[in-house]
Amino acid sequence: MKTWIGLLVFAVLGAAQTPEQLAHSREVFQKVCGACHPVERATAMRHTRAEWQDEIAKMVAMGAKGTDEEFAVTLDYLSAQFGRAPGRPAGGGGLLDGMGPSDKHVVDPVAAERGRTIWAAECIQCHGTQARGTDRGANLIRSELVLHDRYGSTIGPFLKKGHPTQSGKPSASFTEAQIQDLSHFIHERVNDTLRGSPIFHVHDVLVGNAEAGRAYFNGAGKCSTCHSPSGDLAHIASKYDPPTLQGRFINPRPMGGGRRGGRGGQGGAPQVTITVTTPAGETVTGRPVFLDDFDVALRDASGAYYAWKRVPGLKVVKNDPYVAHDELLTQYTDANMHDILAYLETLK
């Protein structure tokens, strides 16, 4: 239920857009994400804005294509329409829409809760808390009988034939309703093992040494060249949970990995710019609109658009404030990463 309240809040946020804006956002999202996979793979998930940012960064690293603006629109759209509040579990039962058959079992969480009671009374000792089996009973997550089941269609007949229970109650005496509840509970356990499920999240990442982190920050990492614990990083640990904070210093680009410039001015994030000097000696600096082996285009501070073919003599210089973080990726030990996080966590 809490999940739905969380979703409602985000739905309301999403409603701030006009229907035309929303349609445009959806179109952009479909273009950017639908180029590689069915969009339902994304919309089946519920993530916080930071998690969606992570997801998009991952997709960019895997080859997702779009302009900075398109990625920004996609992030806004997914966060608003398919969001969840931090600290609340992901919705959707974890079952991504694209997986498995169209007529798959859809878990009713309320029925699954009723099934849990039956499970605890009759099944848990042999099949385990998560239905993954014990020395006394089979792993039901991997059971073909379970995977073929719909609302008790195979579990029911199996139990009717007779199966040991904890209480000694004859399994054939379960009512249809009880079998359905049990079926919902077991399918919910299967869904828990899928990517995007409510239990699919980062655990404790605070394992480092804050003092060692401080030393790295001021020493080998050269972080203090650009950052200050009382300046830009003041109270940073109050803004982000530890896993998000870890992701932020590993790659602080607004859109995560790749060679992208981030979104214009959002949250005061430093901008990637490029400076183009033409063969005639004219120099223009601005945010890259696109940059490939053959062409380059930018918008300057006034919003004016410039484009050039990359002919010999045309000089392109990238001014990338994040490049030090890229270099650090090749240098960090895992201990460095954990220590830096432990240190940043002291900056509440």
Next chain:
Amino acid sequence: MKRALLLFTCCAVFAADGGLDPARILHPTPDSWPIYHGDYSGRRYSTLAKINDKNVKSMTLAWVWRSGRVDGGLKGTPILTGGVLYYSAPDHAWAIDARTGRELWKFDWQSKGGIHIGNRGPAVDGNWMYFLTPDCNIVSLNIRDGSERWHKQNCDLDQFYYGSVAPVIIRNHVIAGVSGDDLDRPGYLSSYDPETGALQWRWYAVPQHKGEPGSDTWPNEDAMKHGGGMTWQVPTYDPDLNLLYVTTGNPQPVIAHANRAGDNLFTASVVALNPDTGKLAWYFQASPHDTHDWDATQVPVLIDGEFNGQPRKMLALAARNGYFFLLDRATGKNLVTSQYVPTNWAKGIAKNGEPIPDPAKMPQVAGAIVSPNQGGATNWPPPTFSPKTGLFYVSAVRAYSVYYIYDTDDNPQGWGGTDRGGANLGSSVEAIDYKTGKVRWSHQWESGGHSGLMSTAGNLVFAGDGAGNFVALNATTGEPLWHANLGASISNGPITYELDGTQYVVVTAGDTMWAFAML
């Protein structure tokens, strides 16, 4: 023998009628692209040279064909025979005139579900086409009108398997793999009778019973029976050795690995099978005990060439884990192991040429910084080998991410973790000298990107960059010689053919197939 003779007779007739005589796969003619890889070797190299490094600058648009909206986009390689391109995408198949791009017929499959992430294309044998559907069917169509002849179940949708790979035809075998790594299920490869669709044999990538080869690399029967190893790549084949080369996917559970101690054979491996029986001849494991979803389902490319002054039959694999392997393809013996991009996950190379995973770089609860990331140093898009330059070309990515264990249970299931964040430090085409594994040249893309490749006798390598450009590179130097912005990214490898004296280069991007030529 009688059967083989019959088949030969029937297909010689079909060939005259525009169908595909399987013998032509052995010796492809310039007016055909008879199989996913162009030929059985997987080298995706064409002897055509009308379009070459001297004149490619003048190559121009010949035609376009648009598919309309297709879930998963166009990621397949067309098959060309009789002047017609046969093509497939999730739930759809088409015939397209290869000279003009005009659609001749379309077939729509009524889907019952499955992941619609992509389809690598069809296979054609005689007058029949074969392709896989996301909902686990293998479908045979009449190439004349697209009418269905039969369909058979290739996997169980309830177990979250799905179909994406292109089948391969070897004599009277239609050989097809399976996709899907969400639940802990075994990967396998199946061979079907082309006429009836009857199952001929099935090879499991992981042992199904204790005592079977490889079972000593798993802790127990439950772990190995459900141990993954999906067959998402199109196999290659050596007709002289009669060996089929198959690459296998990651073990299951994918990231959390507490319940599968050991090397987990034959996941993340290249294996040689007898295509008539499905029996294993040898294996080489690219990623023992993979914990990063890297699999080894890249194209196993067959190279006939010189090694240490002697002619040798070899197999080259640029694996997703960042390593290039050269093997003797008769025996599986490792000849070369090298990194084609820097990686940080192995602590050395074993005597048998396999990387030794560093336990510290396996996924951790608090995270481990790993390169490559989950996308890999390369992925499914095909590499190419040019016998003319002796170079093996592969699209490569240098990326880091942080791998986390989410499922801390001592009996994890499914994925149990993933990687997050990190950064892509650059994408490139790497040209590798197969004899040494050393990178001869590297063309870094300004815009990222990761596409399938094709090389030609015209000293060209065709590739796609991250900005939607289709690019011809000089195969000897890596210098870009020609490009066109197709407006969407290219994933699969291009093909080329010659009809009526014109050489065409065909590639798909987004929802469009593009043909270029010198007109």
